[in-house]
Amino acid sequence: MCEYYCAFAGTNGKDMARALKDCDIKPRINIEEADGISFAVSCRHCREPLCVKGCITGALGMDGTVITIDKDRCVGCYTCITLCPYGAISASGDGAVQKCELCVSTSEGIPACVRGCPNGAIVYEERA
């Protein structure tokens, strides 16, 4: 579900089923699963972010503690994909890369994946 809520959060639509109908969704959170184990992976917003340090254009940056992407300045060289140890940055399909920005510009304070997870397995909190 988190993958769908994430993809929906980027559409500005009202109704999820309609907004994502017939879409090949490109969520910024991804489920890894095997042998009955499954978990969600999205940007860890590292304190020492390799993606930001390695970005060749300056498109990746930090807004406080949130790592953001300025798609206008991204040329799609994929240096960040080469650097992210979590595999949390992906191609967006429009030439630029995409990553979780904690819904800072799209949602009401709580990331869509957190609100949408029916099991309460994704939490949004500060950790030291």
Next chain:
Amino acid sequence: MKKYVIIGNSAAGIGAVEGIRRIDAKGEITVITNEPYHTYSRPLISYLLLGKVTEEKMKYRADSFYDEHGCKLVHETAALIDSAAKQVILSKGSRIPYDKLLAATGSLAVIPPFEGLGTVKDKTTFMSLDDAKKLDKMLGADKHVLIVGAGLIGLKCAEGIIKKAARITVLDIASGILPNILDDGGAKLVLRYLKSKGIVFALNAKIKRFDGNNAVLESEDKINFDILVLASGVRPNTALLDKIADIKRGILINERSETSAPDIYAAGDCAEALDVSSGKSRVMALLPNAYMQGECAGINMAGGDKIFDKAIPMNAVGFFGLHIVTAGSYDGEVYEEGTDGTDGDKTGEVRYKRLFYKDNALNGYILIGDVEKAGIYTSLIRERTPLDTIDFPLICEKPGLMAFTQNERSAKLGGINT
């Protein structure tokens, strides 16, 4: 108040400014550049010619960067370092005193001493924004461009100008392309792809001399051209520290970005550091390392304590939509899979994967086409992760965090050490 002087205005120099300001909010920072520009991203010069970015969008940091970081930008050439007096002497004679100095002087194009090179009218290297502007002015729909050198610089240049010239020939003395980042199989695949996009190659070709608009080869064949791009290689720009600090190929630095000379640091393409994937000292001329070495230098210059000991060679590059990601050294046993885009139902899909491992560690990889989650492999190389602590067969097939133990996953994803 401490005085910091940084020679160089690209990734390593900017990294140092940001590093210094993490520790010292007040010290005086002077950045010296021999170019007339705001800091810009050097790898974007081919994208500029391609029309994918504008000069404005090439800026590596915002217009307000120097003001916000309280640093002075001096557009002049650093001519000499007087290490006894701790001063940098500029080309017009003025002196800038320093407490801590960073050499972030980058690399220079290597131009082989071809006979008759002086008779070629329209020629350029392809290293800087000025080079790109110069080339752009020479280009035209009826021009034949000869690029000497089939490495990253030459091929990115070819991609950048393909729509602005009648014909592009890439010449190299070697039999393959991109020798620094690809193995034979990968090089053949990319070569075929580039040819399919209209680039003409002259490989195994040695230039004997130039004669005006002709390149005369050892074989006595002639290649007629209008514009010559010299991209046969680069070397670290180390001259300023000659006889001041230890230099091999590059200026030798330790894991604190210190040179052998007191209070002098070096970072980026001019420096040579330990490559943890091979255990050898190497010049790793690539932007992420430049930034990280520069940032490390900056923090230490300002009195902090920073170690950057995870440098490895690494490249992320795309040609006409085909992505290539490589890292580390290609040493050890090989895991391989992929398709070259010519077989049966996979026609058109290029996918090439090689993982190199030895002594329980991943040393390097090459991915062409599908580069998803490549950073997980990079991390295995950088961290020297013992391969018997993860599910290596699984991760070979598909990079993911699933291959790590549950404890390791909890630490990575929850920030909790269990």
